[in-house]
Amino acid sequence: MIKKGNIVILTASHPYKAAGLVAFDLMHSLEMANYNVQIITNARLEKNYEQTFSLRGVSRMIFTHRILKSLRIRFNRLFKITRFKTDPNYHMNGLNPMKGIMLSKKIAKNLPSKVDAFIYLFPQNFLDTTGLNYLNKITKAPIFWYMMDMAPMTGGCHYAWNCLGYTAKCGMCPGIYSNDKSDITNQLWQEKKKYIESANIIPIAASQGQYNQLKSSSLFTDKNKYKVLIPIDSNIFKPNNKHDARNKIGLPLDKKIIFFGAASINESRKGLKELIESLKLLKSEMILEDSTVFVAVAGNRNQQLENEIPFAHKFLGYLNYKQLATAYQAADLFACPSIEDSGPMMINQSIMCGTPVVSFNIGVSLDLVINYKTGFKVANGDTLEFAKALNLILTLPTNELENMSFYCRNLGLEKTSMESICKLWKRILEYEISNQ
Template identity: 35%
Template structure:
């Protein structure tokens, strides 16, 4: 549908989360990448003022304030309840259930649908949690009759409720008997959710967008008729190659091997820090000759990482996007030990800066890490992860420069503004006439 002075067609981006800080940068980047071809509107849960962006919201600022107040009370009540009960609970893996009733979305679909007052070519869905379920998608599609492009930030779109399912393969059987809620019932809430989702999605013109690791799991679920690859967008003008020697001089790391990783989620089993610690311990045992030249550069303002006594460790504290990009560029290797992750996003950013990475064979790493861009380690295999580190840092300067160039070239093809836009438009063109 053409509109505006430039007669561009309209598209709508729906996202549950939006803010003015760096956490919403991906949404701003996606909007910028598409606005050369489209008039882009954004619909979020709460209002956000952002110059040059056309943003709608399901709730007002006043309603946001009330919700925040009740959220604080709810959080305090849960904390108090735990102290009173003092029960010893069996530790379970973090399955992350953000919502477990597909028939009752967290926001009334009428609120969202009422904000859609234009004709759009297609609607792009980001970050479902706290805003919508398949029931909401059904109501949006009823009103618009336009293709829905569902970008998967995690595994939630393909399950009966969880965002990460670890070794559980119940999605092949329409979920049920869910370990995440300690259920032995084949027809539990997750089964009902899954079947409800399946019925709705079968009647929508939609496409599941994710990396090959996600798509392989989505195929097992049988929920989606259309699936296409897409990769997180990265601003190639911020995350770019720089003069590594000059950067190392600037930060006093000259003649050092810099291993870079993030500290967010140190105590989260999903982030795999125990495997990283085991790998670094092996590194100190197998190659003690390298240790004196290695600096572990730890990003973020999260918890300190214990167990690194044999290494020189530097903590960056909070980094802006520009500072983060600079640190990727000065690093020799980026380490990503996550064992349950659709991304992580940092892998895509590191490679865009020309920095090779070592990661386990999950998530986006399966697609972007190869012999030319780093080392893809066997799942949960600390020894293989360690082998990957050694293999990269012992390469010649010429080999490392070649790897850096390939990292950048391949990243531009899939994750630059143009690369992401091409992926979106290709997916839309495949389903627009359905």
């Protein structure tokens, strides 16, 4: 069968680890539409990495710059770049970006003779808009910026919280405690605007929550805008027998199990403080005996968190993709307490496994969490309503919980499976490539 075109995925994150796996799953989605796909990353790769990936069908993997970090440090010292005091809640990783022309030129030497489109994700310490502009000019290929957070829309932060600077020109940035309207975030916004406007850079949101922000973004005012949920491998993330799943990861067979992830316990945006409060409210208000509830936590054991969880619990440690799918399959529900997030992708995964979700009404919950059908979403930060939603699912009759699980799986296949995402990308790519 003749290949339709060459797509190059550019990513700073390791495409076979954690959230970086989006690139790997995206590649397979595009291959379903018969595109030839290449991934280019600046992540450090293991010695056996390419052998592992060749078995999974990755066409090519290039490590673009092993000394990027040391060059960045030298660059900052040479030009006496000021280091700012930052508020960690905003994740100000976009400050002092290293210019991307050097990396772009290196990437250009390793491209196919003809590139039909680039897809760019996870930009930290990789390419800035200068570099993207360069690649667009020399290849004439559109660049689809697939946004994993708010970084493409701002002058430096990855999460804006209640700040609306990204709807104007940034400046007076709370992430650097600034009262100056012409601060570094405004300067970076000005530079981004210049290179985005003069290149064919097209933003793609990964959730409805993010798409709502994108529509207000001042950097992409005159650009076509799209929403494509993160693809999930439905052959890995799928419903399974709960007893079998619980036996695999050592969870009790006779309990109601709440599952959640705690990889970043010190990040306010992940909402673990709110979740603990909700769990305590659940224990005091629930109809069930508390001895019937068990909490499973993805992440390594943390004494502070362990002391706060009011139910019997188990830390499952770091989970790879298949183990994570097993955890969803074992649970009666997935609790997602994030209060500032463009996703999170764990909602997509849980829904695909047929596991109902309780979340706040942010990010991808607006797409996938439908009250009384796939779980419940409640007002952001409302811990009492979150607790009530947990209780509602835990006390559902077996047949109603099975119906909810069935609806979850069907919605997952419809909205976020590789096949459905493939169709969306195909339609977008064909339209934008033919009309550039």
